[in-house]
Amino acid sequence: MQDYFLLIIAAMFVNNIVLIQFLGNCPLVxxxxxxxxxxxxxxxxxxxxxxxxxxxxxVQRFVLEPLALEYLQTLVFILIIASLVQFVEIVLQKVAPPxxxxxxxxxxxxxxxxxVFGAAILxxxxxxxxLQTLVFxLAAAVGFGLVLVFMAGLRERMEVSGRVPAALQGVPITxxxxxxxxxxxxxxxxxxx
Amino acid sequence: xxxxxxxxxxKGLWKEIAPLRFALGICSALAxxxxxxxxxxxxxxxxxxxxxxxxxxxxxxxxxxxxxxIAVFISIIATAVVIxxxxxxxxxxxxxxxxxxxxxxxxVNCIVLGRAEAFARKNPVGLSLADGLGMGLGFTLSLLxxxxxxxxxxxxxxxxxxxxxxxxxxxxxxxxPPGAFVIFxxxxxxxxxxxxxxxxx
Amino acid sequence: MTLREMIRMIVVLTCVTGICAGSLAAxxxxxxxxxxxxxxxxxxxxxxxxxxxxxxxxxxxxxxxIETGKDARGRPVYTTLFPAKxxxxxxxxxxxxxxxxxxxxxxxxxAIDPQxxxxxxxxxxxxxxxxxxxxxxxxxxxxxxxxxxxxxxxxFQLASAGGEIQAISGATVSSAGVSQAVxxxxxxxxxxxxxxxx
Numbered sequence: 096m097q098d099y100f101l102l103i104i105a106a107m108f109v110n111n112i113v114l115i116q117f118l119g120n121c122p123l124v125x126x127x128x129x130x131x132x133x134x135x136x137x138x139x140x141x142x143x144x145x146x147x148x149x150x151x152x153x154v155q156r157f158v159l160e161p162l163a164l165e166y167l168q169t170l171v172f173i174l175i176i177a178s179l180v181q182f183v184e185i186v187l188q189k190v191a192p193p194x195x196x197x198x199x200x201x202x203x204x205x206x207x208x209x210x211v212f213g214a215a216i217l218x219x220x221x222x223x224x225x226l227q228t229l230v231f232x233l234a235a236a237v238g239f240g241l242v243l244v245f246m247a248g249l250r251e252r253m254e255v256s257g258r259v260p261a262a263l264q265g266v267p268i269t270x271x272x273x274x275x276x277x278x279x280x281x282x283x284x285x286x287x288x
Numbered sequence: 289x290x291x292x293x294x295x296x297x298x299k300g301l302w303k304e305i306a307p308l309r310f311a312l313g314i315c316s317a318l319a320x321x322x323x324x325x326x327x328x329x330x331x332x333x334x335x336x337x338x339x340x341x342x343x344x345x346x347x348x349x350x351x352x353x354x355x356x357x358i359a360v361f362i363s364i365i366a367t368a369v370v371i372x373x374x375x376x377x378x379x380x381x382x383x384x385x386x387x388x389x390x391x392x393x394x395x396v397n398c399i400v401l402g403r404a405e406a407f408a409r410k411n412p413v414g415l416s417l418a419d420g421l422g423m424g425l426g427f428t429l430s431l432l433x434x435x436x437x438x439x440x441x442x443x444x445x446x447x448x449x450x451x452x453x454x455x456x457x458x459x460x461x462x463x464x465p466p467g468a469f470v471i472f473x474x475x476x477x478x479x480x481x482x483x484x485x486x487x488x489x
Numbered sequence: 490m491t492l493r494e495m496i497r498m499i500v501v502l503t504c505v506t507g508i509c510a511g512s513l514a515a516x517x518x519x520x521x522x523x524x525x526x527x528x529x530x531x532x533x534x535x536x537x538x539x540x541x542x543x544x545x546x547x548x549x550x551x552x553x554x555i556e557t558g559k560d561a562r563g564r565p566v567y568t569t570l571f572p573a574k575x576x577x578x579x580x581x582x583x584x585x586x587x588x589x590x591x592x593x594x595x596x597x598x599x600a601i602d603p604q605x606x607x608x609x610x611x612x613x614x615x616x617x618x619x620x621x622x623x624x625x626x627x628x629x630x631x632x633x634x635x636x637x638x639x640x641x642x643x644x645f646q647l648a649s650a651g652g653e654i655q656a657i658s659g660a661t662v663s664s665a666g667v668s669q670a671v672x673x674x675x676x677x678x679x680x681x682x683x684x685x686x687x
Contacts, residue, residue, distance in 0.1 A: 114465060114466070116465075117315045117316070117468070119315065120311075120318065121314070121398050124311045124314075125311075166370060166374065166513065167513060168392070169369055169373065169395055170366040170370060170510065173362050173366050173395050173396070174366075174506070177358065177359055178359075206358070206362070207396050207398055209315050209393050209396040211396075212392075212393065213389065213393060216389050216392055217389065220388075260477075262477045262480045262481045263477045266476050267476040270469045270470070271469065271474070273469040273473075274466040274470035274473065275466070276466075277466035281464070281466065351501065353497055353501060355494075355498060356501060360501065363505050363509045364509065366509070367513055371512075371516050374513075374524070375516075375520065377520070377524045378524045378527060381524075382531065
């Protein structure tokens with residue numbers, strides 16, 4: 096049990112997938128200008144990453160490894176993720192139209208979000224069990240969502256204050272803020288490795 | 289035609305240099321820029337992938353139904369990436385170990401799919417190759433700039449050669465992930481100032 | 490969406506993924522040997538350098554794989570031999586074997602002189618022993634030096650078990666792991682020696 100707790104803390108904060116592992120930095124810039132879109136993107140990513148990470152794990156263990164086709168991993172994983180995103184989109188549209196209206200526009204973007212693909216590969220690389228993969232993907236994606244929401248909050252405040260120098264506006268200040276945020280996340284380093 | 293090819297090639301190096309202008313592909317640019325040699329290695333891999341995917345996608349652009357084009361693009365890109373991965377494993381094994389997951393992650397580098405979608409599917413092979421080469425080299429260039437700053441100030445060396453006096457203590461913060469974000473932000477701000485200065489003249 | 494469109498989509502997608510997978514398989518096949526070579530070279534060469542002194546060839550490129558038994562499920566187990574050559578003659582054969590230590594297996598590279606049937610040296614490749622105690626099997630050169638020059642017929646058990654090897658005090662289990670690994674390596678070598686023509 097404690098192992099899983101540490102895995103969650105490590106994936107969510109200490110080795111935060113955005114700030115420490117540099118995965119999914121494009122949306123960090125792209126969708127954090129407003130809180131609403133940051134939240135939508137975060138939720139969509141949590142959903143897709145967990146689903147994709149576990150699916151990829153199953154395919155890796157029960158198809159690629161027995162057939163000694165590990166070198167096709169990249170091709171197969173990205174196709175799984177792409178088709179999964181399409182599938183989720185169709186299902187959401189049919190089953191939960193309100194949710195689709197919130198998350199829908201973010202779904203196509205997720206295919207090329209390196210965080211989904213990265214989480215899938217990292218689970219294999221760390222030799223996680225199925226349950227560990229599930230927990231890791233979920234925690235990492237929640238960590239991603241948190242950073243997105245924090246960043247959106249900070250950027251909205253900065254927008255209102257109007258004190259950001261012209262040269263720093265937009266991406267530069269977002270990057271520097273991310274650096275500061277990363278420092279505070281790294282402060283939890285003592286808790287888990 | 290020749291002028292057009294040159295134009296498509298050079299735009300990737302300054303006017304539309306992807307990581308610095310549009311913050312595209314910054315994940316790997318930040319992750320492997322602690323040392324210049326690693327940055328160079330990833331840069332070469334990305335150049336290979338952008339060129340190969342642009343050429344192949346441009347070749348098949350007329351037979352691909354619009355609805356499945358993304359899936360086709362992704363398959364082609366992933367193939368190019370795995371070829372790079374295998375070649376690197378076979379001939380540059382230590383580099384392969386250092387770059388680790390960042391080689392397969394080229395698949396989801398926004399620049400590669402971005403160029404396929406925005407350029408290669410609408411343009412002939414020659415232009416697409418020029419575009420891919422320019423964009424790939426622009427990425428490499430950005431990576432080299434960030435890596436040079438981080439390696440020189442962070443550990444006092446460039447490409448492993450000591451460039452600062454022996455007593456230099458090393459600015460370790462720059463080698464850590466938060467340092468990468470900060471230095472990248474400062475670099476972008478500097479570019480904004482330079483661009484504005486050039487425009488005024 | 491008409492049926493025609495649908496069929497075209499499926500055909501195109503199938504073709505594209507098929508060609509992709511096919512070309513990858515081809516590249517994989519073409520690079521396979523080189524990748525194996527690189528991996529072995531990168532992992533084993535540092536240990537090989539430790540046990541080999543004077544040679545002119547690339548022992549990793551000249552490696553020989555020999556079936557040395559079957560595992561529990563009946564699949565063949567292979568042992569890799571690294572021959573070191575000088576003046577066209579094989580002067581040393583290196584092989585690796587492992588045995589349980591205090592924590593996990595200890596892997597040992599053993600260099601054998603095939604002309605005189607003597608040990609030329611040993612080097613520990615993998616271990617996870619207690620730092621400062623078990624790791625003395627690496628840190629104390631005098632321990633490994635005991636094996637050098639011994640005939641293959643010697644008794645490589647620890648002195649406490651009636652053999653010729655003095656254990657490191659405070660690291661008896663780790664020392665026994667090394668000695669067992671050497672015994673295994675020598676055993677494998679003796680078993681396949683008739684097949685080798687040096």
